[in-house]
Structures are given as C-alpha cells and as structure tokens.
Amino acid sequence: MTTRFTKDHEYIRMEGEIGVVGISTYAQEQLGDIVFVELPSVGQTFAKGDEAAVVESVKAASEIYAPVSGTVTEVNEALAGEPGLVNTAPGAEGWMFKIRPSDPSELEGLMDEAAYGALIG
Amino acid sequence: MSMNKEGRPTAAGAVTAIRTAALLPDEPLLFEIGDREHSGVDLPEVEIGEDRLGGFGRRTSLDLAGLTEPEAMRHYVRLSRLNMSIDAGMYPLGSCTMKHNPRLNERMARLPGFADVHPLQPVSTVQGALAVMQQLSDWLMTLTNTAAVALSPKAGAHGELLGMMAIKAAQEARGEGHRRVVLVPESAHGTNPATAAFLGYSVRSIDARADGTVDVEAVKAALGPDVAGIMLTNPNTCGLFEPQVIEIADAVHAAGGFFYCDGANFNAIMGVVRPGDLGIDAMHINLHKTFSTPHGGGGPGAGPVVLSEALAPFAPLPFLRRNGDGLELVEHVEGEALGRITAFHGQMGMYVRALTYMLSHGGDGLAQAAKDAVLNANYIKARLEGTFSAPFGGQPCMHEVLFDDSFLEGTGVTTLDFAKALIDEGFHPMTMYFPLVVHGAMLIEPTESESLQTLDRFCDVMLELASAARAGDAERFTAAPHAAPRRRLDETRAARQPVLKWEEAEGRAEAAE
The missing domain is CATH 3.90.1150.10 (Aspartate Aminotransferase, domain 1)
Structure with a gap:
C-alpha cells in the first residue's frame, strides 16, 4: 500500500488498482473545521490536476484536484452528513473519492511521505 | 397582546423572560415575545353571512407572532443596539471600505422628489431624477476615463457579472465565443472566480509573486487563443497597486482578451488614477464603498459598471439619452445584446447619496480622500x-x-x-x-x-x-x-x-x- 502526495496537499493511496483520494492531515489543519464537501459523480473522468471536489471550511473554500488522471469509481457519501470526518480522520473515514488511474505512471511523479513531509516542514 | 385601534395595549401579553445585562438586553426572537392568539390590532367581531371568497378563504392559521407596534419597534431597536456599525465605532474591515456615510447624503436622499419617485412615473415628471443619473454617470466616466456606464447593477458582484456578460457578448459578436478561460490572480477578490464560473468560464489561476503583486510574465504564459480575458483587482487584496498593470492590459489585449478590473478598491485611487488610462475594459464601482452610501442594512448596495469603447455597444438597457431639452430612458433597442439586468433602473436612493458625496467633495476633494485613505x-x-x-x-x-x-x-x-x-x-x-x-x-x-x-x-x-x-x-x-x-x-x-x-x-x- 503506497500513499503519494501532491503539492496541493491531496493524497492518493493505492489499494490494488484503485486509488483512494483525500487531503492530508496538514491540509485539514490549515483549513480548519470543514463544513461542506462537494464530491464528483461516480463515472466522471478527470485529467491530472482537474478540479474534482470542493471543500468548504469556516475559513475558506478550496478546490481538490485530481492527483492523477482517471475515472471516479466511488465517492464517500458519508461526508454529506458528516463533513467533519475530513478533520477527524483525513486518511481514513474522511477519504473523498476513489479513482481508477488511466495512467499509473503518473503516480511516480507524486511525492512520497518523506518528500511531502519535507515540503510542509 | 391585544391592543386597540390606535395600537395601545389593552391586555397583558405573554410573559417572556428577558435577561437584562445593564443596557444590553438579551433579545428573544419575535415569536418568543408575541403569541399567535392575538394580532397587532384587534378588530371587533363582525357578523358575516355568506363570504364571497369563492372558496379561497384562508383555512389555516397565519402563524405570525402577534405583537403590538411598540413591541415590534422595541424588538428591532434593541437588536440594532447589539450590532456593531460604522456609526458606533471604527470598522477596519479590509477591502470593504467602511467609510463614514455623511448625513448630508441622507438629507438629500430624503428630498421628496427623490424619495417618493416611482419607476413607472411618466418620464416628464422625473426629469430631476434623470438629471441626477446623468450627472452621476458623467462623474463616474470622468473619474475612470471610460466611454459608457451602466448604473443599474445592484451590488459589486452583480456589476462583475454584467461586465463579464458584456465581454462574453463582445467576443461572441466577433465570432470568438470559443474563448472559455478567464485568468484570475490569487490576489483577486473571491467574487471574481465565482463570476467567471457562473458564466460558464473555467478559471486559470495566476500565482502571486513574492512581493504580493502579479507578474506580467506569468500572465503572458497563461494567455492563449482560449482565453477570454483577465479579472484583476487593482489595488489588489494585499493592499498593493499592481505596478505592471499597463503591461498586463497590453498583453491581454494583444492576445485578443478583455481586461475586467475589480473596482472594489477604487477608494485608494479615486481622483488620482483613471483606470481607463491603465487599459481596463470594464470595472464595477461599489457606490457603497467608495462613494459613501450605506452597506447592507442601511440601504441597498449599488455597483455601476464603466465600459471601454470596445464594450460600450454591449451595455445593458435602460440607458439615458438627451431628447431636446430633457432626458429620456431608452428601454428598447433593436438587436441589443444584453437587455435588462434589473427590473427597473437601479438604486435611485444610492445615486442621490453618491452624487451628493461627489459634489460635496469636488474633484480635488475626492483625490484628497483617496490620499488620506x-x-x-x-x-x-x-x-x-x-x-x-x-x-x-x-x-x-x-x-x-x-x-x-x-x-x-x-x-x-x-x-x-x-x-x-x-x-x-x-x-x-x-x-x-x-x-x-x-x-x-x-x-x-x-x-x-x-x-x-x-x-x-x-x-x-x-x-x-x-x-x-x-x-x-x-x-x-x-x-x-x-x-x-x-x-x-x-x-x-x-x-x-x-x-x-x-x-x-x-x-x-x-x-x-
């Protein structure tokens, strides 16, 4: 199981052929309490870097970009009723959507945990 | 609470506990003060035989709080005392220009010829009001060095929408409706990307430089045949004047785009810099910021938009035109691009207040106000x-x-x-x-x-x-x-x-x- 990060603080955790996408612990701390998450639809396709979701916190609204190109296979419906899961468990129950990468080599261009840790200091 | 026809209480109303901390009451909701068994004015029982409502008589309760006039008035006065306002103290809310609203503005706006005017009155009876609109238009175009102005937008964001609609219409008229991208720097107002997205554009963000301003090279790199234009806030939300704004305007124009300038921060440059000289094509001006009309509860906003020569043909209706010795409102034009964007002619009361501010300051006074700010x-x-x-x-x-x-x-x-x-x-x-x-x-x-x-x-x-x-x-x-x-x-x-x-x-x- 590998988790990769973008410079925009999304993570993608590969579980077999499917990547689970959410935002990092650091990102949710910076955003503050999340009050709303707008998710993509299952079946939507994105190019890497496309706007795939929106999170709204008490401070700001921010776009969530697709970390890799691919097709959405599932979205986390639980966030509609409980957006705070992104704060309490960003890497677990607070995931946002699952994507089937169309070009798995794009994953290589993302940061591993150590590189991401260095980015956020 | 019951009351007689003069609005005086005639019986004790529902008892509501109001915790009073010195002179700041903890104000309950209207429904917690009144009750639903009474209405504000108790009318005597009348005998009605057969009603003539044809079955349309109300069958359910109105579900309104029954309050006497003094109860209702006190409720709102007490609420107003819980509010922090520019009339009560310094209000340094950035990018909102919470300046004093001069009392002279209010006095002028209450003149019956302005306060009681109705948008459907015959034009011959509202020549004074039209003259105010004409004079305000002249001031706005002079201060910005632009060719046209649309007074009717009712807020800054509404003005942005209009300005971008004019840009879209101009490009469609040129056969360039394929331009679907709008550049928005990070330091722009939050409404800018929202406006672009609302019109179906996709937004390409331009990073700020380390000094908080926009780099013309970054703009050039983002320009292309798909770009409709740029939405730039100047001075920007870092409180900085964009030093390369003219180069940015030239680059955008050279690439076939238009330059929308967010004029929310015009107070910093009013009377000192004319945005038209910087190459803008459209800019809204928040009368409730720069020209001292009230924000929010004190009165509606108003966001007139000035337009360059290139966009002037795409101004919305209605517009003012000289007709002999008087003025007329042109409300229909064959083949016009946008039509109306409001039901009537905009916020008349705000036009009077803004023009009062301009006339009481004069051109030199406006420049002095900007410099003092x-x-x-x-x-x-x-x-x-x-x-x-x-x-x-x-x-x-x-x-x-x-x-x-x-x-x-x-x-x-x-x-x-x-x-x-x-x-x-x-x-x-x-x-x-x-x-x-x-x-x-x-x-x-x-x-x-x-x-x-x-x-x-x-x-x-x-x-x-x-x-x-x-x-x-x-x-x-x-x-x-x-x-x-x-x-x-x-x-x-x-x-x-x-x-x-x-x-x-x-x-x-x-x-x-």
Missing part, C-alpha cells in the same frame, strides 16, 4: 510593523495593510482569536484569513474617515494585544469576546447544522434554558 493605512502599517509581521514588508501599501500571523507563532493564539479579542476593545475586527496568499491574514482598512486619535487608539490596542498574546495570556484570546452580547459562536455547528426556521417546541425549549 492611503496615508491612514500607511500610518497603521508604520506603527505596527515592528511588532506585526507584514509579509510584503518594505513597500508602502495603498488603502489597506496586510499582516500575516507569524507574529503569533508559538503563542497558541490564532488570527481568529486575535480578531475576537479586538471586539472586547470596542473595534470591529479586521478582515481575517483573506487574501489566501498569506497565512492567517489580517487585512486592515481604516479609510480616510478616522482621525489621528482614533488611529492611535487602534494601534495602541493592537500593540497591547500583541504583547498580551506573546506574554502567554492566551485565555484572553481563546475565550474572547468576553464583553460582547454573545460570546464565541460555534461557527462550525452553525455551518454544519444551520437552523433556518424557528420551530415552536425547539424555540420555546431553548428560550427556557
């Missing part, structure tokens, strides 16, 4: 920057000064806590967490309205708060506000579980707590 912001910057952290350091600011939260590092106090503590000192907080280009932003705009004494008191308070935070008195901040009618509100719960409608059981239960 910039001077005041730089005074605050100079007094605070040794203690507060100015992310774009050395350069002077325009009408507002931006600090980040690095001076709070390690104190356990956040920008939000700091702002709440400012309430306890009698000041409305500054704009927080905006712009997003700096961490924990505090954006302070004093406007020209504040005296040196008020600026000094504000700076003294800011410095004292900063030293309290650094001395470890975090409790003063994290539990603030202590002295406001309401303590720290649970913004998260309010956003996640908004209660938008009063429900009897819940309302009564909470009132009894």
Whole structure:
C-alpha cells in the first residue's frame, strides 16, 4: 500500500488498482473545521490536476484536484452528513473519492511521505 | 397582546423572560415575545353571512407572532443596539471600505422628489431624477476615463457579472465565443472566480509573486487563443497597486482578451488614477464603498459598471439619452445584446447619496480622500510593523495593510482569536484569513474617515494585544469576546447544522434554558 502526495496537499493511496483520494492531515489543519464537501459523480473522468471536489471550511473554500488522471469509481457519501470526518480522520473515514488511474505512471511523479513531509516542514 | 385601534395595549401579553445585562438586553426572537392568539390590532367581531371568497378563504392559521407596534419597534431597536456599525465605532474591515456615510447624503436622499419617485412615473415628471443619473454617470466616466456606464447593477458582484456578460457578448459578436478561460490572480477578490464560473468560464489561476503583486510574465504564459480575458483587482487584496498593470492590459489585449478590473478598491485611487488610462475594459464601482452610501442594512448596495469603447455597444438597457431639452430612458433597442439586468433602473436612493458625496467633495476633494485613505493605512502599517509581521514588508501599501500571523507563532493564539479579542476593545475586527496568499491574514482598512486619535487608539490596542498574546495570556484570546452580547459562536455547528426556521417546541425549549 503506497500513499503519494501532491503539492496541493491531496493524497492518493493505492489499494490494488484503485486509488483512494483525500487531503492530508496538514491540509485539514490549515483549513480548519470543514463544513461542506462537494464530491464528483461516480463515472466522471478527470485529467491530472482537474478540479474534482470542493471543500468548504469556516475559513475558506478550496478546490481538490485530481492527483492523477482517471475515472471516479466511488465517492464517500458519508461526508454529506458528516463533513467533519475530513478533520477527524483525513486518511481514513474522511477519504473523498476513489479513482481508477488511466495512467499509473503518473503516480511516480507524486511525492512520497518523506518528500511531502519535507515540503510542509 | 391585544391592543386597540390606535395600537395601545389593552391586555397583558405573554410573559417572556428577558435577561437584562445593564443596557444590553438579551433579545428573544419575535415569536418568543408575541403569541399567535392575538394580532397587532384587534378588530371587533363582525357578523358575516355568506363570504364571497369563492372558496379561497384562508383555512389555516397565519402563524405570525402577534405583537403590538411598540413591541415590534422595541424588538428591532434593541437588536440594532447589539450590532456593531460604522456609526458606533471604527470598522477596519479590509477591502470593504467602511467609510463614514455623511448625513448630508441622507438629507438629500430624503428630498421628496427623490424619495417618493416611482419607476413607472411618466418620464416628464422625473426629469430631476434623470438629471441626477446623468450627472452621476458623467462623474463616474470622468473619474475612470471610460466611454459608457451602466448604473443599474445592484451590488459589486452583480456589476462583475454584467461586465463579464458584456465581454462574453463582445467576443461572441466577433465570432470568438470559443474563448472559455478567464485568468484570475490569487490576489483577486473571491467574487471574481465565482463570476467567471457562473458564466460558464473555467478559471486559470495566476500565482502571486513574492512581493504580493502579479507578474506580467506569468500572465503572458497563461494567455492563449482560449482565453477570454483577465479579472484583476487593482489595488489588489494585499493592499498593493499592481505596478505592471499597463503591461498586463497590453498583453491581454494583444492576445485578443478583455481586461475586467475589480473596482472594489477604487477608494485608494479615486481622483488620482483613471483606470481607463491603465487599459481596463470594464470595472464595477461599489457606490457603497467608495462613494459613501450605506452597506447592507442601511440601504441597498449599488455597483455601476464603466465600459471601454470596445464594450460600450454591449451595455445593458435602460440607458439615458438627451431628447431636446430633457432626458429620456431608452428601454428598447433593436438587436441589443444584453437587455435588462434589473427590473427597473437601479438604486435611485444610492445615486442621490453618491452624487451628493461627489459634489460635496469636488474633484480635488475626492483625490484628497483617496490620499488620506492611503496615508491612514500607511500610518497603521508604520506603527505596527515592528511588532506585526507584514509579509510584503518594505513597500508602502495603498488603502489597506496586510499582516500575516507569524507574529503569533508559538503563542497558541490564532488570527481568529486575535480578531475576537479586538471586539472586547470596542473595534470591529479586521478582515481575517483573506487574501489566501498569506497565512492567517489580517487585512486592515481604516479609510480616510478616522482621525489621528482614533488611529492611535487602534494601534495602541493592537500593540497591547500583541504583547498580551506573546506574554502567554492566551485565555484572553481563546475565550474572547468576553464583553460582547454573545460570546464565541460555534461557527462550525452553525455551518454544519444551520437552523433556518424557528420551530415552536425547539424555540420555546431553548428560550427556557
């Protein structure tokens, strides 16, 4: 199981052929309490870097970009009723959507945990 | 409560517990004051035989709180006393230009010829009102050096929408409707990308330079045959004048795009810089900011849009035209691009107030106001920057000064806590967490309205708060506000579980707590 990060603080955790996408612990701390998450639809396709979701916190609204190109296979419906899961468990129950990468080599261009840790200091 | 036809109470109403803290009452909701068994005026019982409503008579209760006139009036007056307003104290909310609303404006707006005018009156009876609109238009076009103005937009964001609609219409008329991208720098107002997205454009963001301004090279790199234009806020939300704005305008025009300028910060340059000289194609002007008409509850906003020669043919209806000795409103044109964007002609009361402000200042006075606004912001910057952290350091600011939260590092106090503590000192907080280009932003705009004494008191308070935070008195901040009618509100719960409608059981239960 590998988790990769973008410079925009999304993570993608590969579980077999499917990547689970959410935002990092650091990102949710910076955003503050999340009050709303707008998710993509299952079946939507994105190019890497496309706007795939929106999170709204008490401070700001921010776009969530697709970390890799691919097709959405599932979205986390639980966030509609409980957006705070992104704060309490960003890497677990607070995931946002699952994507089937169309070009798995794009994953290589993302940061591993150590590189991401260095980015956020 | 029952009352007679003159509106005086005739019986005791429902007893409601009102906790009174000195002169600041804890005000219950209207429904908790009145009851549904009575109405404001009790009419005598009348005998009606057969009604003639043809079955359309009301069958259910109106579900309104029954209040007497004095009860209703006191409710709103008490609520108004819980509010912080520019009339009560300094309101340094960045990018909002909370300047004093001169009383002379109000006096003029209440002249019956303006206050009682109706949009459907015959044009021959409203020549004075049309002359006000014409004169206001002339001032706005002169101050901006532009070819046309649409007065009718009812807010800044509405004006933005109109300006971008005009750009879209102009490009479609040229057969260039395929341009689907709008460039928006990070330091733009938040409404800019929203406006572009609302019109179906996709937004391409331009990063800010390390000094907080927009790099013309970054704009050039983002331009292309798919770009409809740029939406630039100048001065920007970092409180900085864009030094390369003319080069940016030239580059955008050379690539076939248009330049929308967000004029929300026009107060910094009014009478000093004409945006038309910078190459703008459209810009809204918030009369409720720059031209001292009230924000929000004191009256509606107004966001006239000035347009360049290229966009003038795409102005919305209606527009004013000379007709002999008088003026007429042109309300129909064959093949016009946009039609109307409001039902009538915009906010007449705001036109009167804004023109009053212009005429009472004169051109030189407006320039002086802009310079004083910039001077005041730089005074605050100079007094605070040794203690507060100015992310774009050395350069002077325009009408507002931006600090980040690095001076709070390690104190356990956040920008939000700091702002709440400012309430306890009698000041409305500054704009927080905006712009997003700096961490924990505090954006302070004093406007020209504040005296040196008020600026000094504000700076003294800011410095004292900063030293309290650094001395470890975090409790003063994290539990603030202590002295406001309401303590720290649970913004998260309010956003996640908004209660938008009063429900009897819940309302009564909470009132009894």
